[in-house]
Amino acid sequence: MSRLLLLNTRLVNEGRITDADVFIENGFIAQIGSDFSGRAADQVIDANGQYLLPGVIDDQVHFREPGLTHKATIRSESGAAVAGGVTSFMEMPNTVPNALTQVLLADKYEIAARTSFANYSFFMGASNDNLQEVLKTNTRDVCGIKVFMGSSTGNMLVDNERVLEELFRQSPMLIATHCEDEATVRANAERYRQEYGDSATARIHPLIRNEEACLKSSAMAVELAKRHNTRLHILHISTADELNLFRNDIPLSEKRITAEVCVHHLWFDSTDYERLGNLIKCNPAIKGPEHKPQLLAALLDDRLDIIATDHAPHTWDEKHQSYWQAPSGLPLVQHPLLMMMEFVRQGKLSIETLVRKMSHAPADCFQVERRGYIREGCWADLVLVDPNAPTDVTKESLFYQCGWSPLEGQRFSSSVTHTIVSGELVFKEGKLQVERAGQRLVFTR
Incomplete structure (x- = not known):
């Protein structure tokens, strides 16, 4: 799996909002910190202050x-x-x-x-x-x-x-x-x-x-x-x-x-x-x-x-x-x-x-194992949200096979710009990026 670097995020996790960079390697969150801009990575995303959510x-x-x-x-x-x-x-x-x-x-x-x-x-x-x-x-x-x-x-x-x-x-x-x-x-x-x-x-x-x-x-x-x-x-x-x-x-x-x-x-x-x-x-x-x-x-x-x-x-x-x-x-x-x-x-x-x-x-x-949180050692399941970029729900914007939504005509104030699944950048600026990325969930029971 590739190395992915997220810069300048507003990370929302466990009741706190912090400015942070996140380094992802082999599917997992390897490090959370600051000033990672010089780190080598296969892909770099400058979040420019967008919210980073699990x-x-x-x-x-x-x-x-x-x-x-x-x-x-x-x-x-x-x-x-x-x-x-x-x-x-x-x-x-x-x-x-x-x-x-x-x-x-x-x-x-x-x-x-x-x-x-x-x-x-x-x-x-x-x-x-x-x-x-x-x-x-x-x-x-x-x-x-x-x-x-x-x-x-x-x-x-x-x-x-x-x-x-x-x-x-x-x-x-x-x-x-x-x-x-x-x-x-x-x-x-x-x-x-x-x-x-x-x-x-x-x-x-x-x-x-x-x-x-x-x-x-x-x-x-x-x-x-x-x-x-x-x-x-x-x-x-x-x-x-x-x-x-x-x-x-x-x-x-x-x-x-x-x-x-x-x-x-x-x-x-x-x-x-x-x-x-x-x-x-x-x-x-x-x-x-x-x-x-x-x-x-x-x-x-x-x-x-x-x-x-x-x-x-x-x-x-x-x-x-x-x-x-x-x-x-x-x-x-x-x-x-x-x-x-x-x-x-x-x-x-x-x-x-x-x-x-x-x-x-x-x-x-x-009791999902190593998911649902932004923590070092957890799977990198992450989403970047721009709170100031509106999203219009139209038939053309839908990914559903059925081709309709009861929300058509709605303008949302925010947009999802990037989605990362198990360390893979799967969705970017309106388009799917890979053929598949999902992993089977496991549970700590």
């Missing part, structure tokens, strides 16, 4: 491969990820076929090893009848077990209470859950189907997948985890109603139950369905505007630990079907850092907090 670790994406490659591939979506400063991802098992066996899980890792621009890990999927396969999962090189406690894209619902009990009792590693109570969702869906029929629009989505459905399921997951001392991570919290389930009186390193918020639940609210319709239809649903400030407050006071995307692309034609037929999910992995940089500019959070919630906390929560 790369974003996105613990929840859907890259659709194998089986749904008309929507996306690991190559296309990891390219979008690094274009947005996301250097590592953890991908969900509801592909086709579902990743419910160790062989099928290994197939996804093989694809990523050949094609991924970003570092990668894949969740092992749980179902009502694959407990023994789940228990074979290697804790060292698989990020976790995914349990759908509410149905979503891919029909991987685990609703057998005996199976859930055994999963939580026997799991050797972190369980990540999608929490929506299925009975509540189905009853609501039937009610609104009868009321609106084929004229239904996306504005009823948060009424079907409502606060009650989220709270009931999340509370059940927390109760199971407490009973069995399971390491539980609840994905994409979308309601203020759920926030009292989570603690902020102990450090993240001591938590057995953690939770995250996704960028779209902080950015959009139910008033946006009028403008965007099915384009922002997702599970759990984007809720009323009263939830956004409370989700942000919980993020800031550490009840919510991580910011993620739940990136989930579908084709333009699929999303323009009727409400009942349109699939849930939206493409987001190219812009989470710029979205949160807008929050920094607006004074809603500090850039140090952004780094903690998007890089440090995912690394700590999943």
